Amino acid sequence: MSDSSSDQVLELAVRSSYGKLLSFVAARAGGDLAAAEDALSDAFVAALRQWPIEGIPHKPEAWLLVTARRRLMDFQRRSARSQIHAASLQDSPSPGEHPAQSGEDFPDERLKLMFVCAHPAIDPAVRTPLMLQTVLGIEAERIARAFLSSPTAMSQRLVRAKAKIRDAGIPFAVPEPAEWSERFRDVLDAIYAAFTTGWEDSPGIGVGSADLSTEAVWLARVIVDLLPAEPEALGLLALVLYCHARRAARICAGRFVPLPEQDTSLWDRSLIAEAESVLGRAAEKRQWGRFQLEAAIQSVHAQRAISGSTDWAAIVSLYEGLTQCTAALGARIGLAVALSQTCGAGCGLDALDSLPTESLANHQPYWAARAHLLRNLGRTDEARKAYQRASGLTSSPAIREFLLGQLTG
């Protein structure tokens, strides 16, 4: 077995199995995610050392799992916590028995892990970073870059959240039916936040950027794999696929291109087709929700690639539906912009004026939308002020440049 092929198998195992392995080990280590991560990373190091020499095991995941659980038992024997969690490790296989050979499988418990990460007792701001780190195995440093935080500060927040999960005893379990819908919405929100963080702050410029949207698509695929019949999970996947499909058209040569001006030939047709089919599966369930409506709006936009025009009346009705199921400002701003297309910029501006002023001071999309409508109404001075305000509220250089360019354009 050559080094490169064992490296590849290992990399694939890391990418596709990290969360599966971690959730299984952590749930049996008294919810101690940090200890489970240490044990798992030791197992990966052992694999890097042994696989090129001894060959790739028949079941790589199972090999990593057994090795990680042995490491965990070693840590715990040495620590004061041993008495507390030793009992939970009693069901570990004895050293002689190795599921890598015996062919035993282990359950996928990533759903429990996702519910732990998005638990209401966890600070909402750390839920997405925690999910990215534990479900996908993304390093804290890269998460920090995407969230515009220092690596030290991000690591500390992650360490604190994991300590809380362990010490406060957040259970590795899926919620009871009575709590399901609210808790599930928190999970979907955390996945969507991974997407918007990648999308708004570092829109995929260059290789190795902090862009998280690919990872968010991955998370959305995981939740659909785990819950294939949940319409809102399907809606979320469709939504991120539609947006992801427009990546190449959204930033061209470092410049931001707004949706109505994008060159549709740069849109990824296969991702759009997948989004359509996923949204179709969601619609069969006939339980509308926020993410399905947002995906449906993107579906209307995607039609422009075929019809050459945008059905703004359909978008207005979808946004009207959306404002019924979420209080999010973004939905009402989207409605105002859509209205400006069907009944004029003045109509859109009236809709913006009806929003509660107290939450708008630092809301970038609001100021960008307002600037755009003011400019279309010929109210140049007010438009200039609004563009400046919007540009001061974005951390993306491409978007800032675009907004400031509108002043002269």
Add this chain to the structure above:
Amino acid sequence: MVSGAGLQPPETATTVRIRDGKREVHDGPYAESREMLGGFFVVEVPNLDVALEWAARSPSSEYGSTEVRPVLTRGED
């Protein structure tokens, strides 16, 4: 001495309130400086979710808030 116990650090705390009949759960200890400790209950439960259910049943959750904090157990520093 009648009884006593050490608590785990404030970072392990979770606060529960009932507002308009709905349970609100937040990370962290109660934050408002004008609030004060009005009493305590000790429950032995398997995990935080069960503790939060008990906290929500406390009458104080209806008008104030109930902070859930794990007690230090032997062997922990």
